[in-house]
Amino acid sequence: MQRLFRSSRLREIVRYYQAGLINTLFGLGAYALLVWLGMGMFAAQLVAHLMGMAFNYFTYSRHTFRDAGPAKLRFIMSYAVNYAVSLGTLAAISQIIASPYLAGFVTTVIVSMINYFALKFLVFRTRPA
Numbered sequence: 001m002q003r004l005f006r007s008s009r010l011r012e013i014v015r016y017y018q019a020g021l022i023n024t025l026f027g028l029g030a031y032a033l034l035v036w037l038g039m040g041m042f043a044a045q046l047v048a049h050l051m052g053m054a055f056n057y058f059t060y061s062r063h064t065f066r067d068a069g070p071a072k073l074r075f076i077m078s079y080a081v082n083y084a085v086s087l088g089t090l091a092a093i094s095q096i097i098a099s100p101y102l103a104g105f106v107t108t109v110i111v112s113m114i115n116y117f118a119l120k121f122l123v124f125r126t127r128p129a
Contacts, residue, residue, distance in 0.1 A: 012064060016116050019059035024108055027052040031104050041100040045090060046083070053079050065124030074123045082118065086111045 027048050034044035057075050061068070089110055094103040 012120075013116070015064040016060070016119075019056075019063045020112055023052060023056045023059055024112070026055055028104060028108060032101055035100055035104075041090070041094070041104065042087065045087065045104065049079070049083050049086065060119060061124065065119065067126050068124035071123045071125070075119075078115075078118050078123045082111065082115055085114060 030048035030051050031041075031044050034047055035041055039047070053076070056079075057072065061071070061075075086107055090103060090107045093106050093110075094100065097103045097106060
């Protein structure tokens, strides 16, 4: 039984990062485009974050956590906290890394690890059997 638990958790983590890769390409692409168009990095992060929220809900709820019940409100609340963590992380990283593109990428990597646990344990709870 414990082996099945580990195997199913591993598959879920793989699905999380599959969806996350697509979500990240979308979010970072939007962020980079907005910065390239002249928007400040913090405004670009906010706009890209909002645009990606709906997209991410569908990829995570239908691909990664497909055995969980509906969680739209918890997802929105989670992403509000996620944004605050992301903003703080971007502010800290941008003090070390001058490139707004690289700072945005490093921030995304760090925050994605935190986001998995928030989505897994707070947002997409498994439906009772």
